[in-house]
Amino acid sequence: NAGVTQTPKFRVLKTGQSMTLLCAQDMNHEYMYWYRQDPGMGLRLIHYSVGEGTTAKGEVPDGYNVSRLKKQNFLLGLESAAPSQTSVYFCASSITGELFFGEGSRLTVL
Amino acid sequence: RKEVEQDPGPFNVPEGATVAFNCTYSNSASQSFFWYRQDCRKEPKLLMSVYSSGNEDGRFTAQLNRASQYISLLIRDSKLSDSATYLCVVSPSGNTPLVFGKGTRLSVIA
Numbered sequence: 001n002a003g004v005t006q007t008p009k010f011r012v013l014k015t016g017q018s019m020t021l022l023c024a025q026d027m028n029h030e031y032m033y034w035y036r037q038d039p040g041m042g043l044r045l046i047h048y049s050v051g052e053g054t055t056a057k058g059e060v061p062d063g064y065n066v067s068r069l070k071k072q073n074f075l076l077g078l079e080s081a082a083p084s085q086t087s088v089y090f091c092a093s094s095i096t097g098e099l100f101f102g103e104g105s106r107l108t109v110l
Numbered sequence: 111r112k113e114v115e116q117d118p119g120p121f122n123v124p125e126g127a128t129v130a131f132n133c134t135y136s137n138s139a140s141q142s143f144f145w146y147r148q149d150c151r152k153e154p155k156l157l158m159s160v161y162s163s164g165n166e167d168g169r170f171t172a173q174l175n176r177a178s179q180y181i182s183l184l185i186r187d188s189k190l191s192d193s194a195t196y197l198c199v200v201s202p203s204g205n206t207p208l209v210f211g212k213g214t215r216l217s218v219i220a
Contacts, residue, residue, distance in 0.1 A: 033207060035210075040118075040212070041212065042197075042210055042211065042212035042213055043154070043197070043210040045207055048207050058207065090153055090154075097142050097144070097159075097201060097208070098144070098156050098159075099146075099154070099156070099208060101153035101154055101155070102153060103152070103153055104151075104152075104153055
């Protein structure tokens with residue numbers, strides 16, 4: 001079972017470039033989330049979605065946009081990458097409280 | 111006061127030792143509680159849910175004290191494979207996203 005799949009797994013960007021991280025889940029979950037994890041900071045919620053066509057801001061939404069056009073996909077966009085966005089990004093989905101995470105996407109912004 | 115607080119550790123213990131982690135939460139209306147485990151450079155995974163009556167899964171015991179607003183995790187007979195970061199997770203209420211503590215790092219030493 002695929003579960004939650006994130007692409008790409010690694011990416012290096014230059015400051016000002018844009019990119020999109022894709023999260024796909026095959027468990028028919030309503031809820032999906034994007035987190036970032038930095039050393040000493042723990043997991044911080046960027047944006048989340050409670051269903052197809054909905055999105056909401058989390059704890060650290062600035063500099064990111066998201067879209068949930070299809071139930072199984074949740075996209076995270078960086079319009080103009082900054083070095084402060086260097087991080088590991090985790091996508092997750094849930095239906096009854098338990099979160100299922102993807103393997104993470106390591107993004108470096110130079 | 112942060113929503114979910116944990117001692118970051120690291121806890122360095124010998125094989126076979128018993129180790130306990132505590133976690134405090136600030137929102138008295140919180141409804142659900144969990145412990146997640148995260149291995150180095152991997153995604154978090156659910157270890158166990160925490161119920162008011164306490165629950166046990168093999169060598170792991172989780173307890174909840176609503177009056178004092180803390181959650182504990184006890185690991186008995188520690189194994190090398192228990193080395194990981196343990197994340198305390200709280201569901202504030204309803205459809206509000208889960209809140210993660212920053213994690214407690216455990217190293218079990220041979």
